[in-house]
Amino acid sequence: MLDCAIIGGGPAGLTAGLYTTRGGLKKVTMFEMGMPGGQITQSSEIENYPGFFEHGKTGMDFMETWQEQCFHFGLKHEMKKVERVAKTGEHFTITLEGGETVEALTAIVATGSTPKRAGFKGEDEFFGKGVSTCATCDGFFYKDKPVTVLGGGDTALEEAFYLSNICSDVYVVHRRDEFRAAPPTLERVKRKENIHLITDSVIEEAYGGVMGLEGVKIRNLKTNEIIDMKNTGLFVFVGHNVRNEVLRDENGEFICEVNNWGQVVVDLNMKTNVKGLFCAGDMRIQAPKQVVSAAGDGAVAALQVISYIQELA
Numbered sequence: 001m002l003d004c005a006i007i008g009g010g011p012a013g014l015t016a017g018l019y020t021t022r023g024g025l026k027k028v029t030m031f032e033m034g035m036p037g038g039q040i041t042q043s044s045e046i047e048n049y050p051g052f053f054e055h056g057k058t059g060m061d062f063m064e065t066w067q068e069q070c071f072h073f074g075l076k077h078e079m080k081k082v083e084r085v086a087k088t089g090e091h092f093t094i095t096l097e098g099g100e101t102v103e104a105l106t107a108i109v110a111t112g113s114t115p116k117r118a119g120f121k122g123e124d125e126f127f128g129k130g131v132s133t134c135a136t137c138d139g140f141f142y143k144d145k146p147v148t149v150l151g152g153g154d155t156a157l158e159e160a161f162y163l164s165n166i167c168s169d170v171y172v173v174h175r176r177d178e179f180r181a182a183p184p185t186l187e188r189v190k191r192k193e194n195i196h197l198i199t200d201s202v203i204e205e206a207y208g209g210v211m212g213l214e215g216v217k218i219r220n221l222k223t224n225e226i227i228d229m230k231n232t233g234l235f236v237f238v239g240h241n242v243r244n245e246v247l248r249d250e251n252g253e254f255i256c257e258v259n260n261w262g263q264v265v266v267d268l269n270m271k272t273n274v275k276g277l278f279c280a281g282d283m284r285i286q287a288p289k290q291v292v293s294a295a296g297d298g299a300v301a302a303l304q305v306i307s308y309i310q311e312l313a
């Protein structure tokens with residue numbers, strides 16, 4: 001029986017591993033289906049993690065030492081995909097791909113989320129080289145420069161507002177003339193002089209060269225007119241997929257409370273409404289979707305796990 005099963009090896013899962021093992025738990029295994037590191041390993045540069053400020057270091061470089069540190073303190077890594085986490089009496093049964101099961105007193109689920117892609121030409125080619133899904137991460141690279149935002153939901157408009165305080169102009173491209181975002185958010189955006197709404201339009205193409213994105217072509221769906229927006233960063237906010245599959249039972253029902261968008265409901269201690277089950281990082285409600293906050297969540301969850309196990313003794 002494990003003291004703690006950690007599902008997901010991104011910043012939240014790794015930090016949970018560090019704090020549980022360094023805090024004295026002997027039997028902790030992190031199940032990560034790929035190499036540990038999480039989404040940030042796709043990043044070409046990180047500027048906003050406190051204490052880490054080295055130009056030219058990629059997300060992959062950044063996460064390498066996290067693993068070493070965790071394994072040094074006794075965290076075990078199994079490179080396996082978890083199919084399901086179930087509460088069996090007072091403990092948890094973790095079902096791995098292929099059917100093998102592992103028992104654990106507690107579980108920290110930190111399987112993250114993935115920003116959806118919109119599907120236009122050049123999106124994948126220039127992802128991380130001018131096409132971004134994170135304004136907090138990459139907005140500063142466009143200080144006093146124009147940027148384009150795709151999407152018409154709350155995230156797109158809130159992030160457009162955030163970018164408007166950094167960038168010279170923000171062009172919001174939305175495929176309809178009505179916005180999905182909450183009306184007060186839309187009104188606030190409309191009042192901001194340097195945000196320009198381009199409706200009934202899509203990104204036709206993101207183009208550039210070896211140095212990255214050089215511009216985007218925006219097509220009006222009604223007139224077919226193309227606007228060629230040169231020298232712009234492109235931020236895509238067309239929704240997120242929360243990776244919450246492991247929390248569904250055989251009938252497809254969630255074993256703990258999740259909100260309408262599939263985000264796991266936790267309190268400030270990262271506790272779910274199931275005793276002994278914690279969630280951390282991008283998959284939880286109100287996640288800022290940053291490495292520093294995911295790591296913080298992992299630490300909080302780990303400290304709670306240690307207290308929980310002490311109380312069981």
Ligand code: FAD
Nearest residue numbers: 008010011012033038039040082112137281282289290291
């Ligand atoms: P994730 O990093 O998503 O990790 C979850 C892990 O769980 C993954 O490794 C996945 O393989 C694993 N997993 C999922 N399901 C299963 C399963 N069933 N079984 C086993 N393993 C599973 N943030 C910043 O602070 N600064 C930045 O500059 C920045 N830049 C970014 C650039 C890019 C391109 C991207 C995509 C994100 C960026 N972010 C940045 C956001 C940051 O990466 C995330 O907020 C952070 O990684 C979330 O950590 P997490 O541990 O919650 O989840």
Ligand code: NAP
Nearest residue numbers: 118119151152153154155156175176180237238239240261
């Ligand atoms: P969302 O509400 O699903 O909106 C996605 C937007 O992207 C929509 O405007 C959609 O257009 C557009 N879109 C989707 N696919 C596209 C494509 N392939 N090409 C072009 N455009 C595309 O996602 P979200 O904004 O990330 O919000 C997710 C949930 O979190 C929402 O329920 C939202 O209310 C909530 N949220 C709340 C807050 C808050 O309360 N402060 C903040 C952020 C998010 P259509 O409108 O035409 O479908």
